[in-house]
Amino acid sequence: MLMIGIAGKTLAPEEHDWIRAPMVCGVILFTRNFESRSQVAALCAEIRAVRGGEFLIAVDQEGGPVQRFRDGFTALPALALFGERYATDAAGALDLAEQHGWLMANEMLALGVDLSFAPCVDLKRGNRAIGIRAFHEDPAVVAAFAAAYVRGMHRAGMAATLKHFPGHGSVLEDTHFDAAVDPRPFDVIERDDLYPFAAGFAAQAEAVMMAHVSYPQVAPEPAGYSPHWIRAVLRERMRFAGVVFSDDIGMAAAESAGGIKARIDAHLDAGCDVVLVCAPVLVAEAIAAVAARTPPSASTCASLHARAAPEWTQLLASDDFIHTRAGLAALSQESVA
Numbered sequence: 001m002l003m004i005g006i007a008g009k010t011l012a013p014e015e016h017d018w019i020r021a022p023m024v025c026g027v028i029l030f031t032r033n034f035e036s037r038s039q040v041a042a043l044c045a046e047i048r049a050v051r052g053g054e055f056l057i058a059v060d061q062e063g064g065p066v067q068r069f070r071d072g073f074t075a076l077p078a079l080a081l082f083g084e085r086y087a088t089d090a091a092g093a094l095d096l097a098e099q100h101g102w103l104m105a106n107e108m109l110a111l112g113v114d115l116s117f118a119p120c121v122d123l124k125r126g127n128r129a130i131g132i133r134a135f136h137e138d139p140a141v142v143a144a145f146a147a148a149y150v151r152g153m154h155r156a157g158m159a160a161t162l163k164h165f166p167g168h169g170s171v172l173e174d175t176h177f178d179a180a181v182d183p184r185p186f187d188v189i190e191r192d193d194l195y196p197f198a199a200g201f202a203a204q205a206e207a208v209m210m211a212h213v214s215y216p217q218v219a220p221e222p223a224g225y226s227p228h229w230i231r232a233v234l235r236e237r238m239r240f241a242g243v244v245f246s247d248d249i250g251m252a253a254a255e256s257a258g259g260i261k262a263r264i265d266a267h268l269d270a271g272c273d274v275v276l277v278c279a280p281v282l283v284a285e286a287i288a289a290v291a292a293r294t295p296p297s298a299s300t301c302a303s304l305h306a307r308a309a310p311e312w313t314q315l316l317a318s319d320d321f322i323h324t325r326a327g328l329a330a331l332s333q334e335s336v337a
Contacts, residue, residue: 001025001133001296002264002286003058003245005278008045011034012045018283019050026056028278029113032066037072038113038313056304061104061116064132072323075109076100077332080124082145083136085331094148096331097135097318099324101152101160106310106321109158114306114316117209117235117245118151118159121196122169129174134304137169139192141197150203152195157308163209164247165234166223167193175253185217204287206303207243210235212253221266225257230271243301244271248278249286261289268293 003026010164018024027047034040044057045212060066064078077100085093102120108116121142139311142290150160166189173180182189182192197208224246234240246267249260257266260282267275273296277286315321 001274003028003276004283005280007280016050021287022295029059034069041111057113058115059113062118072098078132079135081331082134097145098148098152101149102156104323105153105156105158109306110310110312110315115304120142121146121162125169127169130169142196145195146200147203150205159206159304161207162197164206164211165208168211176251179253180213182215209245212247225266225270228269244273246272246275246277250279260285304326
């Protein structure tokens with residue numbers, strides 16, 4: 001299946017056809033699709049009118065540097081701030097991270113968005129793309145935060161997506177722009193990078209997003225193209241039964257598989273359930289590339305649909321929301337290394 005990007009703040013005529021395509025299961029929204037809270041809520045309703053309630057609408061609303069919707073929403077602190085607070089107040093930091101997940105999810109659910117691709121459980125070890133998006137460098141600390149954040153999202157009624165499997169934090173390169181190769185052996189990756197994922201799975205996270213990183217001591221291809229990583233490690237060794245997303249096929253590190261069809265085929269054949277096609281310019285070609293495939297069962301992504309839809313004004317007036325927003329605002333004033 002495909003999850004696609006759209007170009008603007010309303011649907012173009014051809015985008016109606018894209019959304020109706022049998023192999024398209026959802027839309028991912030970006031800042032280019034956002035003008036105001038009311039506008040993006042109307043866009044979500046417009047998408048639903050084309051395809052219905054079983055169609056997924058997603059966004060990256062992590063907080064910090066990756067927050068697609070800002071004006072009219074809580075300014076969500078970067079996850080690294082929770083890691084810094086952990087050094088002096090571990091219990092308080094974990095509780096506040098859970099509240100971050102709860103508040104973020106509630107704000108998105110109130111719009112009509114099913115899924116925010118969160119949390120990022122990569123290790124904070126200097127990667128150019130991850131940086132302060134990561135909680136901490138210590139696997140055990142990140143594991144504790146992963147479980148807390150998933151609990152918060154679940155309490156709001158949103159599924160959680162752990163990213164970027166099997167770990168993007170221990171390489172320098174930003175895979176949006178460059179290929180990335182992690183030379184470490186599997187036992188080190190399992191000890192460090194997989195530890196937070198295991199904690200997230202134990203907390204019942206419903207999905208993972210794969211990394212466009214190669215780990216040549218484990219498998220020759222980038223993880224999202226790797227049957228070994230997806231089938232042998234993720235499915236069999238870690239017993240994960242949820243939904244597997246690729247990262248965006250428009251990223252530079254995805255080009256190793258070839259053209260658009262080759263990238264999509266490599267992801268799906270390796271075991272990904274959903275391939276992200278974020279750039280609208282690639283969508284028509286991507287839909288054509290999967291036209292001969294049989295759409296999977298609708299149950300594949302059933303666990304990802306919103307389980308609650310709070311009313312916006314009631315949400316903003318609730319004591320829990322007011323208290324949580326104040327706590328996050330105070331944390332946002334702290335510096336992040």
